[in-house]
Amino acid sequence: MSSKVKVAIIGSTGYGGVELIRLLASHPQAEVTSVISSSSAGAPIAEGYPHLTEIRTDLLDDVDPALIKSKADVVFIATPAGVAAKLVPSLLEAGLKVIDISGDFRLKSRDQYEKWYKKEAADQRYIDQAVFGLAEVYGEAVRGVDFVSNPGCxxxxxxxxxxxxxxxxxxxxxxxxxxxxxxxxxxxxxxxxxxxxxxxxxxxxxxxxxxxxxxxxxxxxxxxxxxxxxxxxxxxxxxxxxxxxxxxxxxxxxxxxxxxxxxxxxxxxxxxxxxxxxxxxxxxxxxxxxxxxxxxxxxxxxxxxxxxxxxxxxxxxLVKGAAGQAIQNMNLMLGLDETLGLQFVPAYP
Amino acid sequence: MSSKVKVAIIGSTGYGGVELIRLLASHPQAEVTSVISSSSAGAPIAEGYPHLTEIRTDLLDDVDPALIKSKADVVFIATPAGVAAKLVPSLLEAGLKVIDISGDFRLKSRDQYEKWYKKEAADQRYIDQAVFGLAEVYGEAVRGVDFVSNPGCxxxxxxxxxxxxxxxxxxxxxxxxxxxxxxxxxxxxxxxxxxxxxxxxxxxxxxxxxxxxxxxxxxxxxxxxxxxxxxxxxxxxxxxxxxxxxxxxxxxxxxxxxxxxxxxxxxxxxxxxxxxxxxxxxxxxxxxxxxxxxxxxxxxxxxxxxxxxxxxxxxxxLVKGAAGQAIQNMNLMLGLDETLGLQFVPAYP
Amino acid sequence: MSSKVKVAIIGSTGYGGVELIRLLASHPQAEVTSVISSSSAGAPIAEGYPHLTEIRTDLLDDVDPALIKSKADVVFIATPAGVAAKLVPSLLEAGLKVIDISGDFRLKSRDQYEKWYKKEAADQRYIDQAVFGLAEVYGEAVRGVDFVSNPGCxxxxxxxxxxxxxxxxxxxxxxxxxxxxxxxxxxxxxxxxxxxxxxxxxxxxxxxxxxxxxxxxxxxxxxxxxxxxxxxxxxxxxxxxxxxxxxxxxxxxxxxxxxxxxxxxxxxxxxxxxxxxxxxxxxxxxxxxxxxxxxxxxxxxxxxxxxxxxxxxxxxxLVKGAAGQAIQNMNLMLGLDETLGLQFVPAYP
Amino acid sequence: MSSKVKVAIIGSTGYGGVELIRLLASHPQAEVTSVISSSSAGAPIAEGYPHLTEIRTDLLDDVDPALIKSKADVVFIATPAGVAAKLVPSLLEAGLKVIDISGDFRLKSRDQYEKWYKKEAADQRYIDQAVFGLAEVYGEAVRGVDFVSNPGCxxxxxxxxxxxxxxxxxxxxxxxxxxxxxxxxxxxxxxxxxxxxxxxxxxxxxxxxxxxxxxxxxxxxxxxxxxxxxxxxxxxxxxxxxxxxxxxxxxxxxxxxxxxxxxxxxxxxxxxxxxxxxxxxxxxxxxxxxxxxxxxxxxxxxxxxxxxxxxxxxxxxLVKGAAGQAIQNMNLMLGLDETLGLQFVPAYP
The missing domain is CATH 3.30.360.10 (Dihydrodipicolinate Reductase; domain 2)
Structure with a gap:
């Protein structure tokens, strides 16, 4: 158990964040050790999401790269556009592996980002570093890297x-x-x-x-x-x-x-x-x-x-379009089988 | 009141039929005098559609052109494909105005009908007679005629x-x-x-x-x-x-x-x-x-x-795509304002 | 047409208000002459409710008893709790007939109102004046009065x-x-x-x-x-x-x-x-x-x-639980048949 | 892997059956070795349930106790009422552990069953043998037994x-x-x-x-x-x-x-x-x-x-009300932790 990869989730109170929590709960080689929300730090995550009652009893952490690094090896960013652009440099510098589910690092052109997102683009060096994690197409490029930009839904x-x-x-x-x-x-x-x-x-x-x-x-x-x-x-x-x-x-x-x-x-x-x-x-x-x-x-x-x-x-x-593919990318980054923790059957009906 | 146009509906137990009943109930110059269903003839229409309780207390009639003519001036056909093809000749011969909501008379080519509908097409003479009732486009051609084929949804x-x-x-x-x-x-x-x-x-x-x-x-x-x-x-x-x-x-x-x-x-x-x-x-x-x-x-x-x-x-x-446009066509066939009985506000939300 | 009763609706941008607009549009003896919203005054009502495009092209009026009286004989109040309590006195004094759809005048005891609504109650004199408009039970008491409190849904x-x-x-x-x-x-x-x-x-x-x-x-x-x-x-x-x-x-x-x-x-x-x-x-x-x-x-x-x-x-x-029963009460207050403008068929399916 | 408990599901083409398949797919100590449907035997199960494409490629088996015994240790019955009553004796005689999700063995009184279900009741001996598997209440009684009647939803x-x-x-x-x-x-x-x-x-x-x-x-x-x-x-x-x-x-x-x-x-x-x-x-x-x-x-x-x-x-x-509790009972019958394979997080939203 102590050999499991430790995972933090920034933006845990959004739908992408709680879906990561759901999926990672059955991942055999990863465990969520920190759920993070700048807006609700200090509150129990189950308060806003009663379906997590008795499943996650921990409190939401604030966004703090040093704290995250002390608790986790990998961090997912599941925030609205514009937030990850500012967070990623310090997270990478802290030595974390980063998977960004927001759109901040998908477009290679800062101009294009600013035209379509109407926000200031991220630093070009980090944009260049981000591997676009469309796993079935660019999966080989994802293997072993530290920073992946997860595709949009x-x-x-x-x-x-x-x-x-x-x-x-x-x-x-x-x-x-x-x-x-x-x-x-x-x-x-x-x-x-x-x-x-x-x-x-x-x-x-x-x-x-x-x-x-x-x-x-x-x-x-x-x-x-x-x-x-x-x-x-x-x-x-x-x-x-x-x-x-x-x-x-x-x-x-x-x-x-x-x-x-x-x-x-x-x-x-x-x-x-x-x-x-x-x-x-x-x-x-x-x-x-x-x-x-x-x-x-x-x-x-x-x-x-x-x-x-x-x-x-x-x-x-929320799965292949966000949290699931992000975990698939985590698996690839860590050198694991990409399907690990993701081989569940669709819920029907 | 006795001056209202009398209307019969063949296929009253389908969704198109009950929608005709709903809309015609507030038409100032028409009234439904016969609701017809070959499969449920003799039963009260409100039995299968309790929302019509105390609104329509009559029994469903069987499909009988002479009976229809004795009760109505105009007949709507709201049946599955293949039924109207056989019914229309006798209804027209009985002197009724006919509006067919099924697809049987929309295609001018019998070959096309049989290719796409996988059924035997109607008699070419009646196909030729049918005016395609896309009211905002062919409305002038609809005015005064006896037989209209209502467009599909x-x-x-x-x-x-x-x-x-x-x-x-x-x-x-x-x-x-x-x-x-x-x-x-x-x-x-x-x-x-x-x-x-x-x-x-x-x-x-x-x-x-x-x-x-x-x-x-x-x-x-x-x-x-x-x-x-x-x-x-x-x-x-x-x-x-x-x-x-x-x-x-x-x-x-x-x-x-x-x-x-x-x-x-x-x-x-x-x-x-x-x-x-x-x-x-x-x-x-x-x-x-x-x-x-x-x-x-x-x-x-x-x-x-x-x-x-x-x-x-x-x-x-069910309205502009079926019953509503059919009534619009009825209005045009009868020389009335096309909007009569149809000027209601959408139900929102 | 000029003989129609003129109606104003305070709170026209809520669901109760737009439902009043929908229903009154087919009322044979009433017409909505003023749609009122304190929060959106000056804007076209169809801007927030595109389903009203080309049906109501007028602008929203502000809440002003004198203006309302100049445009209408009857006013419906379809606001959140707490608003009608303050508005009703001036509307009645202006000589308007008032139908309050909010809960402000339903409870005869101010203590009970304040306990359950957690707001200050209306003036007792107006509470006493309000007739509780559960039409099938207290309809006789509604006939001819100037002020009705419409029941909750x-x-x-x-x-x-x-x-x-x-x-x-x-x-x-x-x-x-x-x-x-x-x-x-x-x-x-x-x-x-x-x-x-x-x-x-x-x-x-x-x-x-x-x-x-x-x-x-x-x-x-x-x-x-x-x-x-x-x-x-x-x-x-x-x-x-x-x-x-x-x-x-x-x-x-x-x-x-x-x-x-x-x-x-x-x-x-x-x-x-x-x-x-x-x-x-x-x-x-x-x-x-x-x-x-x-x-x-x-x-x-x-x-x-x-x-x-x-x-x-x-x-x-929204109908019998709000706008419809309110119109039924309006009919009774005006000495009309209670069913006027309300005899439409349920939309099914 | 060969040490996993082998499971058969009678009634695999119903919603209870496919939910058993979904849940058991992530059970660490059980595997579904036979999906059974009397009505669709011989067809691939994924044909009627495309969500199972590439997950289950096997064909549906017919209902045959000897065949089931050759393939499985435990059998779930997820059929409409009236079927299990007839099947259970031969399944138990074949040496299978049986969990009946239908209602056939829940009522201890045959008269009550026949009054409420309007069907012939099962043999009293098997009714007496069935343990009512409301796990949190009667779980101790379930441990180790061969035949459990799963509670209704x-x-x-x-x-x-x-x-x-x-x-x-x-x-x-x-x-x-x-x-x-x-x-x-x-x-x-x-x-x-x-x-x-x-x-x-x-x-x-x-x-x-x-x-x-x-x-x-x-x-x-x-x-x-x-x-x-x-x-x-x-x-x-x-x-x-x-x-x-x-x-x-x-x-x-x-x-x-x-x-x-x-x-x-x-x-x-x-x-x-x-x-x-x-x-x-x-x-x-x-x-x-x-x-x-x-x-x-x-x-x-x-x-x-x-x-x-x-x-x-x-x-x-479909889970606690059917397939999930049935698996919980299977765990208890087999002497396993009752939560095995069932500790997943609710899907929200």
């Missing part, structure tokens, strides 16, 4: 659904349209009219069309994979449910490709990776089929009439 | 969102992609695993990708408007809510057009029509904003980066 | 379900237990963790057990009806839905009574009243069966094993 | 909430009223109008008032605990959510007892048991706080005005 579902096709030249990158849908937990725990039950229940709404800060993150990766600049059309919608993301993606197919061609390509690309599952022909995944788990499930429909393919990709936004 | 939201742009040449019809989402009531009242609460709640799923029978209906109209063959990519999703459809539509913009150009074009196109509302720049409608009403609300986002426009169109699938 | 469902049995001595008032459940709209539009979508969706919770401010309101009426002091056990729960209240009520039956005895008693008590519907034996109403309407539906189960009766009563909290 | 939440108070004489058993609420998954996966999404969403309904087959199960245990015959009033409601049960319970308090008295009593009674958590004064649990976990959380409100206590008890109906 929409980019995870979207990129896992597009990369094999873009890389293999199956689709024309200039024609990509992404119609994304998310459960409400992606908006965090902050109360606002935009997260008010009576406004969202029995409602379906679009938001931030062509303005979402995940657009440059998606395009940065697709540009890297395609080897040429890629711009995309990206729409986000809010679904009256708590968890789950679906990206429905459209693109022109290069030449003649069948559903089976896509299925084979993707199965081959993700060979040996446990968390991507490809559906057979004529079957598309639904968000409930990955609920509470680290899976990303993908299905295809090639349409001969239009020469386009429709790709459907689903994840649980 | 997805086509209504989609076509009202696309037609002004296609007609004005603002967008390239060959690039149209339609990502549609519907509440569960669109699937009707029949119980199946696909409509089971525990399977759909907290779930978002795609279905019938590139296979939905509303595709040829949309393409038939767009082809008519564009003056050239149009094929589209069309995806349907099921949202965990009861009512509401959103069509999110994508297309390449021809030349340079701003959001304001689209807004002006649409406001001009729908000038004088009460049921289409165009949102101002940067605002998109949500389905709850039209819940229970006959409105179709539309918003735009032109993206200079990609040269594409995203168009968001929402309706209540 | 829980008291409406509960009292309509209990009064005939208490009055007839069918049940022992000292044994009454009320287990109430409400949709989330009852909590209003204010954003808080308690109304946050992700916290309430897929969740069922109890709140304010034995502490709810509707307890003394229920007991005051039951005491009046029973002719002896009645105290009750009352629990409130939050249901993951927007609208609807169910009160499930338990009491010891006096002597031997059958379900049919209860059904007959209630049908007789509510004879001639349109908005209470009694279910037949073995059938209980669900909240959806009254959704969007002014109905209160009631069912019974007498259990010989225990000698208790279970009474189930449902309403739409 | 409503009885589990209800009895854990009532037993300490009844046993200690804190409440008068003759005054107990139970107002229970359940998510829809309790109704199983069978499609019917009663489980149809559009009928249940945005709806709250009561059902089987005073008729539910869990009534005699609750009364049998309370009678045993109280040492005198207990009859109760019991109402069930359907909540528009998938998982979760809340029992809100009312009873007269004997003498003067405070909330703290109840809290102390319950904490003492459940001392050393991991899965019952008692809330502090003024706090009541909600169903989401136990979602996906084996916890039963309980809170109290003593009301001096009425002399009654309100007790709120919540569980996840």
């Amino acid at each position: 929409f980019p995870t579902a979207t990129l896992l659904g597009l990369i094999p096709a873009v890389k293999a030249g199956f689709i024309d990158p200039s024609t990509i349209i992404i119609d994304a849908k998310s459960g409400v937990s992606g908006a965090g725990r902050g109360a606002s009219l935009g997260t008010h039950y009576s406004e969202l229940n029995e409602n379906f709404k679009a938001y931030k069309i062509n303005k979402h800060q995940h657009i440059p993150e998606i395009e940065q990766v697709l540009t890297d994979i395609a080897g040429e600049p890629v711009v995309t059309t990206f729409t986000t919608h809010l679904v009256p449910m708590t968890r789950g993301i679906m990206s429905t993606m459209y693109a022109k197919v290069n030449g003649m490709k069948s559903n089976e061609d896509f299925i084979s390509l993707y199965r081959s690309y993700y060979e040996g990776r446990s968390f991507v599952r490809i559906r057979p022909e004529g079957i598309w995944p639904s968000t409930k089929e990955v609920w509470g788990s680290n899976y990303c499930d993908i299905g295809f429909s090639v349409d001969e009439r239009t020469g386009r393919v429709t790709i459907v990709s689903v994840i649980d936004n | 997805f086509p209504t939201a989609t076509l009202l969102g696309l037609i002004p742009a296609v007609k004005a040449g603002f967008i390239d019809p060959s690039t149209i992609i339609i990502d549609a989402k519907s509440g569960v009531s669109g699937a009707g009242r029949g119980a199946s695993l696909g409509t089971h609460y525990s399977e759909l709640n907290e779930n978002f799923k795609a279905y019938k990708i590139n296979k939905h029978q509303h595709i040829p209906e949309i393409e038939q109209v767009l082809t008519d408007i564009a003056g050239e063959p149009v094929v589209t990519t069309f995806t349907t999703h099921l949202v965990p809510m009861t009512r509401g459809i959103m069509s999110t539509m994508y297309a390449k913009v021809n030349g340079m057009k701003s959001n304001e150009d689209f807004i002006s074009l649409y406001r001009s196109y729908y000038e004088g029509r009460s049921f289409v509302r165009i949102r101002p720049e940067g605002i998109w409608p949500s389905t709850k904003e039209v819940w229970g009403s006959n409105y179709c609300d539309i918003g735009f986002s032109v993206d200079e980066r990609t040269g594409r426009v995203t168009i968001v169109s929402v309706i209540d699938n | 829980f008291p409406t469902a509960t009292l309509l379900g209990l009064i005939p049995a208490v009055k007839a001595g069918f049940i022992d008032p000292s044994t009454i237990i009320i287990d109430a459940k409400s949709g989330v709209s009852g909590a209003g539009r204010g954003a808080s963790l308690g109304t946050h979508y992700s916290e309430l969706n897929e969740n069922f919770k109890a709140y304010k057990i034995n502490k709810h401010q509707h307890i003394p309101e229920i007991e005051q009426v039951l005491t009046d009806i029973a002719g002896e002091p009645v105290v009750t056990t009352f629990t409130t729960h939050l249901v993951p839905m927007t609208r609807g209240i169910m009160s499930t009520m338990y009491a010891k039956v006096n002597g031997m009574k059958s379900n049919e005895d209860f059904i007959s008693l209630y049908r007789s008590y509510y004879e001639g009243r349109s908005f209470v519907r009694i279910r037949p034996e073995g059938i209980w109403p669900s909240t959806k069966e009254v959704w969007g309407s002014n109905y209160c539906d009631i069912g019974f189960s007498v259990d010989e094993r225990t000698g208790r009766v279970t009474i189930v009563s449902v309403i739409d909290n | 409503f009885p589990t939440a209800t009895l854990l909430g009532l037993i300490p108070a009844v046993k200690a004489g804190f409440i008068d058993p003759s005054t107990i009223i139970i107002d229970a609420k359940s998510g829809v998954s309790g109704a199983g996966r069978g499609a019917s109008l009663g489980t149809h999404y559009s009928e249940l969403n945005e709806n709250f309904k009561a059902y089987k008032i005073n008729k539910h087959q869990h009534i005699p199960e609750i009364e049998q245990v309370l009678t045993d605990i109280a040492g005198e015959p207990v009859v109760t009033t019991f109402t069930t409601h359907l909540v528009p959510m998938t998982r979760g049960i809340m029992s809100t319970m009312y009873a007269k308090v004997n003498g003067m007892k405070s909330n703290e008295d109840f809290i102390s009593l319950y904490r003492s009674y459940y001392e050393g048991r991991s899965f019952v958590r008692i809330r502090p004064e003024g706090i009541w649990p909600s169903t989401k706080e136990v979602w996906g976990s084996n916890y039963c959380d309980i809170g109290f409100s003593v009301d001096e005005r009425t002399g009654r206590v309100t007790i709120v008890s919540v569980i996840d109906n």
Whole structure:
């Protein structure tokens, strides 16, 4: 037991933070030794989250790199945008391994960050140091490093659904349209009219069309994979449910490709990776089929009439889209099997 | 009161039928004189629908054209596909005005019907006679006729969102992609695993990708408007809510057009029509904003980066997508103001 | 048209206020001439409520009795507790008819108000003047008066379900237990963790057990009806839905009574009243069966094993529990048929 | 690994069955070696449950005691009522340990079973042999036995909430009223109008008032605990959510007892048991706080005005109310720590 990796979580009172606590509780080689919240330091974490009653009886710590280092080896940052940019340097200097779940270190260009996030960007040296932790694509680069920037929820579902096709030249990158849908937990725990039950229940709404800060993150990766600049059309919608993301993606197919061609390509690309599952022909995944788990499930429909393919990709936004993939990255950083502590079955129904 | 138009409803025990009953109850110049169901004839309609207790105390009639004619002037057909094809000739011959809410008379080509519906098509003469009742577009053709085919729910939201742009040449019809989402009531009242609460709640799923029978209906109209063959990519999703459809539509913009150009074009196109509302720049409608009403609300986002426009169109699938537009057509057929009995406020929240 | 009664609504930006706007829009003899909000005065009401786009294009007025009197004959107050207490005197003095939907004038005892509401009570003279507008019970007292205090949502469902049995001595008032459940709209539009979508969706919770401010309101009426002091056990729960209240009520039956005895008693008590519907034996109403309407539906189960009766009563909290009953009271105050403008069919499904 | 206990599940295609699969997948000392379904034998289980894709690739077995014995040591029966009654004898004779999740062996009286279940009861010898597995109450009796009857979902939440108070004489058993609420998954996966999404969403309904087959199960245990015959009033409601049960319970308090008295009593009674958590004064649990976990959380409100206590008890109906408690019983039967494989954190939000 004393050989377990000690983990601290900054931002433990957000949904990403409590999901880390849930998942890490069954990790065989890690234990959460410090739950941290600048806003609620000193209070028992179970006070604001009664589901943790008798599970975590500890008090929330304040954000203090020296204190964290005295208690932990690895630290997750699950704060709103803008906070990690300032915290990361001192955490790394303290000798901690850092996994940032916020968006502060995903964009390699400070200009792009400031344009889309409307905040001051982090120091370029740390941006350069951060490895983008899309585990099934860049997992090798994550192994052994000290600092990983965890991908956004929409980019995870979207990129896992597009990369094999873009890389293999199956689709024309200039024609990509992404119609994304998310459960409400992606908006965090902050109360606002935009997260008010009576406004969202029995409602379906679009938001931030062509303005979402995940657009440059998606395009940065697709540009890297395609080897040429890629711009995309990206729409986000809010679904009256708590968890789950679906990206429905459209693109022109290069030449003649069948559903089976896509299925084979993707199965081959993700060979040996446990968390991507490809559906057979004529079957598309639904968000409930990955609920509470680290899976990303993908299905295809090639349409001969239009020469386009429709790709459907689903994840649980709080797991594969945040806490789960972050733990997968921790495993890789520590040289462990990436699936450790993450091989649970989706909760259905 | 005796001067009211007498209305019969075939398929009164489906969701489309009970919605007709709800809406017509407040119509100043029409009254429902016969509720009809072949499967439940003889039973009180309120038995299966307790919300109608003391509102409608009558028994369900069987389907009998002579009986219907003795009780009514106008008949709505709200049955599953395949039934109206057989019923309509005798109803028209009996001298009734007929509004068919099923899909049996929407496609002008019998081959197309049989390909997409997998059923035998109706008699070509009656197909030819049927006027397609997309009221804001073909309303003039509806005035005074005896037989109207009411548009499908997805086509209504989609076509009202696309037609002004296609007609004005603002967008390239060959690039149209339609990502549609519907509440569960669109699937009707029949119980199946696909409509089971525990399977759909907290779930978002795609279905019938590139296979939905509303595709040829949309393409038939767009082809008519564009003056050239149009094929589209069309995806349907099921949202965990009861009512509401959103069509999110994508297309390449021809030349340079701003959001304001689209807004002006649409406001001009729908000038004088009460049921289409165009949102101002940067605002998109949500389905709850039209819940229970006959409105179709539309918003735009032109993206200079990609040269594409995203168009968001929402309706209540049971009202503007079915019963409400059917009544709008009835009004036009009878020479009444099309808004009669339909000017109610959406139920919010 | 100029003969319509002119109506102002204070608190137009709350859910009660917008529901008044929705319902009054189809009232044949009333029209809303002023929408009022102290917090948003000067803004278009449709800005915060896009479902009102093109339906109400007017700006929100500030709260000013003289201005209100210049525009209206009747004023509804749909504000949080504590506001009406201060406003009512000047509104009455201005010569307006007033219907208060807040709880400020329901309790006849200022001490009780201050104990349960934790606020300063209104002036006793105005409390004494206010007629408690439980229309099916005290409707005669409402006719023609100038000032009505509209009942709370829980008291409406509960009292309509209990009064005939208490009055007839069918049940022992000292044994009454009320287990109430409400949709989330009852909590209003204010954003808080308690109304946050992700916290309430897929969740069922109890709140304010034995502490709810509707307890003394229920007991005051039951005491009046029973002719002896009645105290009750009352629990409130939050249901993951927007609208609807169910009160499930338990009491010891006096002597031997059958379900049919209860059904007959209630049908007789509510004879001639349109908005209470009694279910037949073995059938209980669900909240959806009254959704969007002014109905209160009631069912019974007498259990010989225990000698208790279970009474189930449902309403739409925003209609019969607030705006609808308020309009019913307005009708009575003005000498109109109480059902005017309220005879719409529940929206189902 | 070969030392793991081998487990078979009869009724693997029901919600109880797939929940057993989910939970047992992370059990350190058990593994599911046979998934069984008489209706779907021969098909891959993942076909009907795509969330199990690549997790369980095996085919469903038919129900055959000899085959089961060749593959497993322990068998769970998760079928509808009436099936286990016939299967259990041959399974026990084959030398299997049996945990029956259906209701066939809960009632000790065949007459009671036949009255409430309207089916032929099981053989009295096997009824007598079955140990009622309410683990926190009868856990000692479960240790080492071969045949356990797992409690129903409503009885589990209800009895854990009532037993300490009844046993200690804190409440008068003759005054107990139970107002229970359940998510829809309790109704199983069978499609019917009663489980149809559009009928249940945005709806709250009561059902089987005073008729539910869990009534005699609750009364049998309370009678045993109280040492005198207990009859109760019991109402069930359907909540528009998938998982979760809340029992809100009312009873007269004997003498003067405070909330703290109840809290102390319950904490003492459940001392050393991991899965019952008692809330502090003024706090009541909600169903989401136990979602996906084996916890039963309980809170109290003593009301001096009425002399009654309100007790709120919540569980996840598929875990503590079915599969989780069944595994807890398996652990006890096998002499293992009862918490093995069940110490996961509730999924929140």
